[in-house]
Amino acid sequence: MSDTLARLEAVIAERRRADPSASYVAKLAARGRAKIAQKLGEEAVETVIAAMQGDPAGLTGEAADLLFHLLVLLGDAGVPLADVLAELDRREGVSGLTEKAARPKE
Numbered sequence: 001m002s003d004t005l006a007r008l009e010a011v012i013a014e015r016r017r018a019d020p021s022a023s024y025v026a027k028l029a030a031r032g033r034a035k036i037a038q039k040l041g042e043e044a045v046e047t048v049i050a051a052m053q054g055d056p057a058g059l060t061g062e063a064a065d066l067l068f069h070l071l072v073l074l075g076d077a078g079v080p081l082a083d084v085l086a087e088l089d090r091r092e093g094v095s096g097l098t099e100k101a102a103r104p105k106e
């Protein structure tokens with residue numbers, strides 16, 4: 001599964017340098033990080049809507065759009081996918097409830 005994401009990360013890194021008139025990734029990169037972040041937010045909302053509508057096919061497509069735009073944003077920010085996956089690995093087996101209970105009191 002993460003092979004697919006790793007391949008997509010590499011494609012995005014390469015396409016960032018392409019002609020914006022021939023590449024969606026290059027066009028989005030040229031518009032800057034705020035635009036990329038806005039697109040990610042829009043895709044997140046569309047994902048939520050598809051889930052709440054009980055539309056599995058729609059949710060699949062929107063989730064793919066969401067992951068793609070997340071990789072575009074990570075690439076723009078210079079954060080490797082491997083770092084995100086390593087963070088998930090680090091959390092593996094630690095209950096979210098246990099982790100939350102162990103947080104310092106504010």
Ligand SMILES: N=c1c2ncn([C@@H]3O[C@H](COP(=O)(O)OP(=O)(O)OP(=O)(O)O)[C@@H](O)[C@H]3O)c2ncn1[C@@H]1O[C@H](COP(=O)(O)O)[C@@H](O)[C@H]1O
Nearest residue numbers: 008011012015016018022023024025026039042064065068
């Ligand atoms: N996985 C994707 C992918 N998923 C979604 N999208 C595009 O993301 C865009 C999102 O749709 P929207 O209607 O929200 O976008 P929009 O109308 O362009 O947005 P606005 O200008 O209105 O803000 C569409 O243009 C989709 O085609 C993707 N574009 C590219 N890829 C991958 O990236 C590779 C490189 O793409 P290019 O950079 O275009 O060559 C491709 O080979 C694919 O592997």
